Amino acid sequence: MITLKGVEKSFGKQVVLRGVNLTIPTGQLTTIIGPSGEGKSVLLKHIIGLMKPDRGEIWVDGVELSRLTGKALNEVRKRFAMLFQSAALFDSMTVFDNVAFPLREKRLVPEREVPRVVNDMLERVGLTGMGHKFPAELSGGMKKRVGLARALVMGPEIILFDEPTTGLDPLMAKTIHDLIRAMHKVFGFTAVMVSHDIPAIFSISDWVAMLKHGQIIAMAPSHEFPRLSHPDVREFLSVMDGGMSVPVDA
Numbered sequence: 453m454i455t456l457k458g459v460e461k462s463f464g465k466q467v468v469l470r471g472v473n474l475t476i477p478t479g480q481l482t483t484i485i486g487p488s489g490e491g492k493s494v495l496l497k498h499i500i501g502l503m504k505p506d507r508g509e510i511w512v513d514g515v516e517l518s519r520l521t522g523k524a525l526n527e528v529r530k531r532f533a534m535l536f537q538s539a540a541l542f543d544s545m546t547v548f549d550n551v552a553f554p555l556r557e558k559r560l561v562p563e564r565e566v567p568r569v570v571n572d573m574l575e576r577v578g579l580t581g582m583g584h585k586f587p588a589e590l591s592g593g594m595k596k597r598v599g600l601a602r603a604l605v606m607g608p609e610i611i612l613f614d615e616p617t618t619g620l621d622p623l624m625a626k627t628i629h630d631l632i633r634a635m636h637k638v639f640g641f642t643a644v645m646v647s648h649d650i651p652a653i654f655s656i657s658d659w660v661a662m663l664k665h666g667q668i669i670a671m672a673p674s675h676e677f678p679r680l681s682h683p684d685v686r687e688f689l690s691v692m693d694g695g696m697s698v699p700v701d702a
């Protein structure tokens with residue numbers, strides 16, 4: 453289980469996280485929504501240990517991640533994969549080598565097994581035969597899928613997805629969602645996703661949490677979230693979902 457307690461983070465004078473309290477249920481898919489620039493990506497970077505809080509604690513299965521450094525931090529981070537908002541592929545490497553990278557870096561499988569594992573993963577994300585291409589030769593949706601393949605290939609216990617579908621057409625967004633859901637079913641990882649894809653995220657997530665003004669202002673099972681009466685939730689959903697949210701008094 454991942455737990456954040458009173459996590460605060462500022463950049464210079466700008467306060468971004470003002471005491472985030474959040475518990476991420478193990479083996480489930482939790483989606484964080486909220487207005488742009490509120491700190492969702494910053495929050496994910498704290499969960500994976502890429503950023504340290506100014507105050508507060510981040511616990512992963514009884515270990516306080518926010519206090520770890522060096523080797524101990526790396527040990528915990530081996531359990532995580534993150535799909536960055538920008539896909540963050542290595543431009544000088546082929547698609548194949550990008551996906552193979554974590555396998556080789558962490559020596560997860562013997563080198564002779566790498567082609568089979570990588571090609572299998574490329575097939576799962578619909579990129580069969582694309583291994584020789586370079587990121588610059590790919591569309592936005594293809595890059596996202598390479599990022600997804602690279603995150604999934606290590607069989608991580610915890611995966612963080614930062615806006616996996618932003619900038620994709622609705623069909624490609626649905627493909628990515630279905631892929632995340634299917635992989636989640638197969639591998640049972642704990643997933644934290646940041647997404648603006650409302651209403652789609654309500655049907656693929658187990659839990660939905662909303663970040664606003666540097667705090668988690670609401671969290672609920674995904675089927676209950678659209679009915680929450682919190683005014684900030686109502687306002688956000690009415691803008692985002694084009695009428696999908698259920699009126700509270702319905």
Ligand SMILES: Nc1ncnc2c1ncn2[C@@H]1O[C@H](COP(=O)(O)OP(=O)(O)OP(=O)(O)O)[C@@H](O)[C@H]1O
Pocket residue numbers: 463468487488489490491492493494495537
């Ligand atoms: N490394 C950094 N140094 C300084 N400021 C940062 C850094 N990372 C993020 N910020 C600032 O923190 C704020 C929150 O950024 P963040 O990327 O987490 O927003 P977000 O909620 O993910 O937005 P979006 O939905 O647009 O992706 C922004 O004002 C951003 O400029």
Ligand SMILES: [Mg+2]
Pocket residue numbers: 492493494537614
């Ligand atoms: Mg972001």
